[in-house]
Amino acid sequence: MTLSLLCLAGDGIGPEIMAATKVVVEAACTRSGETVSLADGEIGFPALNAEGSTIPEQVIEAALAADGVILGPVSHNAYPSREDGGLNPSGVLRKELDLFANIRPAQSFKGLATPTGAPVDLIIFRENLEGFYADKNLHSGPGEFMPVPGVAMAMRLITERGSERIGRAAFDHAAANGRKKVTAVHKANVMRTSDGLFLDVMRRIATGYPGIQYDEVLVDAAAALLVRDPGRFDVIVTTNMFGDILSDLASELAGGLGLAASLNLGPQNAAAQAQHGSAPDIAGHDRANPTSLIGSAAMLLGHLELVRAKALIEVSLKKAIADPRTRTSDLGGPLGTQAFSKVLVDLIQEAD
Numbered sequence: 001m002t003l004s005l006l007c008l009a010g011d012g013i014g015p016e017i018m019a020a021t022k023v024v025v026e027a028a029c030t031r032s033g034e035t036v037s038l039a040d041g042e043i044g045f046p047a048l049n050a051e052g053s054t055i056p057e058q059v060i061e062a063a064l065a066a067d068g069v070i071l072g073p074v075s076h077n078a079y080p081s082r083e084d085g086g087l088n089p090s091g092v093l094r095k096e097l098d099l100f101a102n103i104r105p106a107q108s109f110k111g112l113a114t115p116t117g118a119p120v121d122l123i124i125f126r127e128n129l130e131g132f133y134a135d136k137n138l139h140s141g142p143g144e145f146m147p148v149p150g151v152a153m154a155m156r157l158i159t160e161r162g163s164e165r166i167g168r169a170a171f172d173h174a175a176a177n178g179r180k181k182v183t184a185v186h187k188a189n190v191m192r193t194s195d196g197l198f199l200d201v202m203r204r205i206a207t208g209y210p211g212i213q214y215d216e217v218l219v220d221a222a223a224a225l226l227v228r229d230p231g232r233f234d235v236i237v238t239t240n241m242f243g244d245i246l247s248d249l250a251s252e253l254a255g256g257l258g259l260a261a262s263l264n265l266g267p268q269n270a271a272a273q274a275q276h277g278s279a280p281d282i283a284g285h286d287r288a289n290p291t292s293l294i295g296s297a298a299m300l301l302g303h304l305e306l307v308r309a310k311a312l313i314e315v316s317l318k319k320a321i322a323d324p325r326t327r328t329s330d331l332g333g334p335l336g337t338q339a340f341s342k343v344l345v346d347l348i349q350e351a352d
């Protein structure tokens with residue numbers, strides 16, 4: 001069976017890191033004897049200019065129909081208003097594809113120094129549809145409002161069902177991958193009702209996994225502990241905004257945003273997505289590190305059970321990054337985006 005992947009390049013460095021990702025995915029699938037078809041779709045500014053929307057309806061339909069999506073970064077902060085076609089494609093896809101989990105590993109690479117000197121190997125399960133980022137509905141803006149001028153309010157949505165789904169995903173992942181501990185990160189001392197509900201659900205789920213240790217850490221303490229002792233974390237499960245913030249911290253501690261992969265997961269669909277944004281400051285200069293999106297695509301292939309192709313990509317990334325001569329400039333190396341992807345393709349073709 002041929003798996004279909006939809007590639008949405010996006011804005012800024014998107015087209016450059018997507019091109020690199022596609023050649024690497026193709027090389028890995030060819031090497032492992034898998035047939036995968038890669039189709040392209042337009043989102044972001046190119047789609048706005050051509051179709052009047054940063055995420056046209058037919059792209060959503062193609063994403064729903066594909067086995068997986070490789071989603072490039074988007075410059076949504078620079079888009080015009082919703083009325084003028086400027087929707088955040090990433091947010092729209094999360095909702096339309098019911099991508100309730102954002103799985104964000106932070107893993108340091110052998111041979112590459114980390115800011116604190118400590119190795120990092122943890123994985124964050126971030127709830128992806130609720131919290132402060134929950135829209136009242138898809139097209140009417142986030143759950144924020146201004147009851148009177150000078151007073152702004154935001155709503156934070158936590159549901160039993162949403163917590164249950166992310167909790168199960170985290171514990172299932174721990175059980176399937178030999179991870180020993182799940183830590184729920186929260187602020188239930190202040191947000192007693194919403195994070196109280198979240199913790200109640202986590203505790204209930206934990207009882208079903210007696211082989212996995214479970215503990216709870218306040219989000220502020222978690223930030224400090226990530227810097228002081230990242231090794232005390234294994235799997236972190238948390239709500240939307242805490243996961244967003246802590247995963248940037250964790251990925252920087254693991255070596256840098258250019259390395260940080262993630263997978264958005266729903267019951268029927270999955271989307272690979274780099275953790276960083278569109279990096280307009282370096283766009284168009286062949287300077288972006290594509291490891292983030294390539295690693296994300298590897299997670300997607302693994303989810304689609306192309307485990308050999310996933311492993312080929314991950315081993316090639318480890319080898320290339322271990323050697324200072326084959327690193328990109330964000331890691332102090334000499335290679336541009338394209339040359340780095342060529343190194344990965346060569347390593348994949350040479351692999352036994």
Ligand code: ATP
Binds near residue numbers: 257258278280
């Ligand atoms: P956006 O508004 O789309 O989030 P941003 O300006 O916040 O854009 P990010 O993409 O979040 O940019 O990146 C923050 C910093 O990290 C930028 O200086 C960017 O150049 C750098 N950076 C991000 N991704 C990469 C990458 N893949 N390779 C190299 N540097 C990167």
Ligand code: MG
Binds near residue numbers: 276277278
């Ligand atoms: Mg950013």
